[in-house]
Amino acid sequence: MSTDKPKLRSAAWFGTTDKNGMMYRSWMKNQGIPEHEFQGKPIIGICNTWSELTPCNAHFRELAERVRRGVFEAGGYPVEFPVFSNGESNLRPTAMFTRNLASMDVEEAIRGNPIDAVVLMVGCDKTTPALLMGAASCDVPAIVVTGGPMLNGKHHGKDIGSGTAVWQLSEQVKAGTITLHEFLSAEQGMSRSAGTCNTMGTASTMACMAESLGVSLPHNAAIPAVDSRRKVLAHMSGMRIVEMALEGLTLSKILTKEAFENAIRTNAAIGGSTNAVIHLKAIAGRMGVQLDLEDWSRIGRGTPTIVDLMPSGRFLMEEFYYAGGLPAVLRRLGEAGLLPHPDALTANGKSLWENVKDAPNYNAEVIRPLDKPLIADGGICVLRGNLAPRGAVIKPSAATKELLQHRGRAVVFENLDDYKKRIVDPDLDVTKDSILVLKNCGPKGYPGMAEVGNMGLPPKLLEQGITDMVRISDARMSGTAYGTVVLHVAPEARAGGPLAVVQEGDWIELDSAGGRLHLEVSDEELKTRLAAWAAAQVPDPADASGYRNLYVERVLQADEGCDFDFLVGCRGAGVPKHSH
Incomplete structure (x- = not known):
């Protein structure tokens, strides 16, 4: 810890003897805070997404108390504050609809308050990217404390x-x-039990992304929510954030291009969720780091998936932690020369490799050797072609190998209601070789880009023992889901992408190895269809007002991270003008 007197943001509120300083301290003192707490101590925000409507995060009151103890012990003063908690399980139409809203809440709460550094209390899927996005736009010292996964x-x-x-x-x-x-x-x-999904779904994936990015302490990703070691980690994170505030270790020093490349490689090794593609792009955008779909192909492809967890494999997050957690995975990658940037800085002040070089692996069934992987090539596969000019993704580790190269006739659903109505029809013209196509479920089309891409198969095929088919949409899918599912088609149908004009019976070719998604329609025919589509469009009255209007008007496409266009970039944590 530096012996130099730190220059703290909070001093602009509490460090003066004028009228304003007197008022700020006086108002805070109505909580029973003694005078010495305002004398040069780092003020540490505890940004809490606790909510009983977000069951994955409903245990955060106690966890935040453990953070508070750590902050006090290290000589800081903790101030807990709530932000919008967008829980995946209850929130309609989808928690993704409010990820950007939550990030705005976080950003302005940090920038507008006397906070020198912040602990981000995250868990349920969208709370992790939302809080990191908001904090990144402020570029303050920040550390992630995840709530942890449920028991099996x-x-x-x-x-x-x-x-x-x-x-x-x-x-x-x-x-x-x-x-x-x-x-x-x-x-x-x-x-x-308390905690997030116990599979390698989006919550656990994003917890692993945070750890591999270096914005949490080692083992943060996998300790079960109800394990006492989760409380210890929260306490130690509270201590460490005080040091980070005094060191001036801001997010921009950790969230570098190198850190994101480490995370992409990690996502392949753990069989992580496709949602990480969108969230990492959004976080990078807030930090001013250029991250492209091609980075997922360049870094992720060819990486073996060595973590044997559902939905790709057999085990659950409990076994993952007991086997050694993410440090064991990172060590295995590093020893094989597969960790792109082992010297990347992390929140504890050490390099990523220093944190993991001695990490044990207690179970080679759960965290496999590189020569005995779950999937030989587990990287997210980026697809392009006339059906997805700006890209689409597929998760090979969750797909049926034989379907990764496939040509079939399209069975087309114009929207989710159309799908729900027709998929159960015994007369639906569909075979196991058909390709199910779902439109208008992208960022604008189903505001928020719901997790409906893993369409359930027609019951009449399920009854025949068919368990997988190729499915294509502009939607997302849950990280807990599986199947040969092409997602995030960009541009989406609602934005006039070619997906909008796919017709029943069109032939489509999926070539995952070649990164190709092709609609077998001539360029001239495609142009004619798109012109007719554009001429037939009428505004949706539901988009006319409220937050939905803002969302539909300003949201970016999937390949750009689905952030709002006006939120991209780092605006810093300069002290706002006072109003007194």
């Missing part, structure tokens, strides 16, 4: 994964292989 789900004496079990059991009900009673009986045991 239990059903009929077996481990089941939250989220993943829903998709599996739901399809089995439709196929008639289990009863509705058996489906519902899994409900209690699937989510049996």
Whole structure:
């Protein structure tokens, strides 16, 4: 810790003897804060996404208290504040719709208040990118404390994964292989403790992304929510953020291009969610770091998936932590020369490699050797072609190998309601070789780009034992989901992308190895269809007002991270003018 007297932002509020300084201190003192707490101590914000409507984060009151203890012990003064908590499980139409809203809340709360550094209390899917986006735009010292995953789900004496079990059991009900009673009986045991999904879904993926980016302490990603070591990590993070404030270790020193490249390689190794593509792009954009879809191909492709977790594999987050957690994965990558930038700086002041070089691996079934991977090439596959001029993605580790190269006739659904109505029709003209195409579920089309891309298969095919088909949409899918699913088609249908004019019976070719997604229609025909589509468009009255209007008007496409165009960039943490 530096012995120099730090220059703290909070001094602009509490460090003067004029009228303003007197008022700021006086108002704070109505909480019973003694005078000495204002004498040059770092003021540490605890940015809390606790909410009973966000069940993954509902245990954050106690966890924040552990952070407070650490801050006090290290000589700082903690101030806890709430921000919008966008929980994936309850929030409609989708938590992604409010990710940018939450990031605005975080950014302005940090910039407008006497905060020298901040602890970001994150967990449920969108809270991690939202808080990192907001903090990055301020470029303050910040550290991530994740709430941790749930304990393993239990059903009929077996481990089941939250989220993943829903998709599996739901399809089995439709196929008639289990009863509705058996489906519902899994409900209690699937989510049996505090915490986020216990699979390698988006929450666990983003926790791993935070750790591999270097913005959390080692092991933050995997410690179960109810494990006492989660409380210890929160305490130690509270201590460390005080040091970071005094060192001036801001996010821009950690969130470099090199850090994002480490995260991309890590995502491939863990079989992480496709949602990481969008979220990392958005975080990088706030930091002023150029990150492109091609970076996922350049760095991620060819990387073996060595973490054997649902939905790609067999195990759950408990086993992942007990096996050694993310440090064991990073060590394995580093020893093989697969960690792009081992010298990247992390929140504890050490390099990423210093943090993991001695990390043990206690279970080679869960964290596999590189020569015995779960998937030989687990990187997110970026697709381009006349159907996705600005790109689309597919997760090979969750797909059926035989379908990664496929040509089929399109069965087209104009929107989610159309899909729900027609997919159950026994007369639907569909075979196992068909390609299901879903339109108007992208950032603008289904505001927020809901996780509906992993369309359930037609019941009549499920009854025949078919378990996977190629599916294409401008939507996202849950990180807990699986299947040969092409996602994030850009431009989306609502924005006039070629997806908008795919017709029933069109032939489509998917070539994952070649990174190609091709609609077998001539350029002239495609141009004619798009012109007719544009001429037929009428405004949606629901887009006319409120936050939805802002969202639809200003949201960027999937390849750009779905941030608002006016939020991209780092605006810094300069002290706003006072009003007294």
